[in-house]
Every structure is written in C-alpha cells, then in structure tokens.
Amino acid sequence: MDQQGRLPAVMLPRGLPVPSSSLSAPRPSTNHRVHLFRTSVGLVQYIYVGDSINNGRNVLQRVEDMSVDTRIQSFGPYNIVCAGCNKSLDTRSRPGIYQDKAGSWASHYCSVLREWEDPSSPHKPTPEMAAGFARLRAESRDEALADLVEQKQIERVYY
Ligand SMILES: [Zn+2]
Numbered sequence: 001m002d003q004q005g006r007l008p009a010v011m012l013p014r015g016l017p018v019p020s021s022s023l024s025a026p027r028p029s030t031n032h033r034v035h036l037f038r039t040s041v042g043l044v045q046y047i048y049v050g051d052s053i054n055n056g057r058n059v060l061q062r063v064e065d066m067s068v069d070t071r072i073q074s075f076g077p078y079n080i081v082c083a084g085c086n087k088s089l090d091t092r093s094r095p096g097i098y099q100d101k102a103g104s105w106a107s108h109y110c111s112v113l114r115e116w117e118d119p120s121s122p123h124k125p126t127p128e129m130a131a132g133f134a135r136l137r138a139e140s141r142d143e144a145l146a147d148l149v150e151q152k153q154i155e156r157v158y159y
Contacts, residue, residue, distance in 0.1 A: 034157075035060050037067075039142060046145060050153035059098050060154050066100045067141035071113050074136040077147065080105045083125070083133045084112030098144055 033048040048060040057065065066075050073083040077097035081088045082105075089105040091098075115123040125133070148154045 032058065032061055035064055037064070037141070037145070039138070044145075045157040045159075046149075046154045047157055048153065049155050059096060059148060062098050062100050063141055063144045063148070066098065067137050069100065069137075070130065070133065071110075072100075072137055073133050074140045075100070075144070076140065077144070082108060082110055082113065083129075084110045084116060097147075 034045065035048070036043055036045050046060060048058045050058060066072055066080070071083055073081040073086065075081065075091075075098070078090060078092050079088050080091055080100065087108075089103065089108050091100065091103040091105050093099075093106070094102040112123075115121045116125060145154065145156075149156060
C-alpha cells in the first residue's frame with residue numbers, strides 16, 4: 001500500500017481522518033478494544049488489554065481521540081498542550097493517565113480556540129500550523145502507545 005510521501009493528517013473538524021479515495025484503508029473498528037493506527041511504519045494495530053471499564057473510554061480510546069483533536073497541539077500522560085495558546089494544561093483530576101476531559105484542560109477557556117471555532121471569525125490556523133499540530137499529536141500518540149505497551153495496558157498486534 002502506498003503511503004510514501006503522503007501528508008499524515010488532513011483532519012475534519014470533528015476529528016475524523018479524511019479517507020483517501022485511492023487508498024482502501026480499513027475502517028475504524030467498532031470493537032473498542034481494538035484500534036488501528038496509521039503510523040510512519042504503516043498501519044499498526046493495538047488491542048486494549050488493561051482492566052475492564054464499566055463505561056466511558058479506555059486509555060487506548062482516549063489516546064486515539066486526543067491524536068485527532070484539532071484543539072490539541074501535543075499531549076503526555078498528565079498534560080495537554082493547547083493548540084490555540086500553547087499553554088500546557090494539567091489533566092490530573094481523574095485517575096488514570098492520558099485523560100482528555102480532566103483537570104485544567106477540561107475547564108480551559110481559550111480565546112484563541114474560540115476564535116478558531118467561530119465560523120464568522122477570520123482568525124484560523126493556517127494549513128501549515130494545522131499540519132504541524134497533527135505531526136506533534138502523532139508523535140505524542142506514538143510515545144503514548146509505546147508507554148502503554150510498556151505498562152501492559154495494550155498489546156501490539158502483529159500480523
Ligand atoms: Zn488555549
């Protein structure tokens with residue numbers, strides 16, 4: 001499959017990757033334990049093997065959500081860097097790592113993000129900025145996946 005030279009991420013506002021018409025990429029799995037990631041080495045699949053959760057998203061789902069959240073510039077186990085204002089915000093108010101609806105990030109009021117999300121505002125991130133954020137998020141995601149493998153929360157699936 002041809003992935004050479006492709007821009008890694010053209011993201012819709014809702015965070016879904018835009019499918020390339022020429023590439024028959026597998027559809028996202030409906031099984032919340034199994035996730036497929038497009039990485040620099042091709043498609044890689046991970047399965048969540050951590051403690052079962054009653055509701056909400058497991059850490060693999062949260063990492064995946066953060067990796068396509070255009071408000072996020074980069075993230076770590078306990079912080080999110082805002083794409084709008086470049087501030088690092090703590091996400092430690094909930095148990096567990098890689099929380100994206102917690103801490104000062106969850107209550108972050110960002111005038112820059114507000115402008116970006118306002119359809120009538122002329123202030124938007126440039127395509128170069130958006131591509132840069134997408135690249136940083138992909139790096140954060142890859143570090144998170146490696147971290148979670150090490151912590152035995154997820155396992156990489158080899159074909
Ligand atoms: Zn901000």
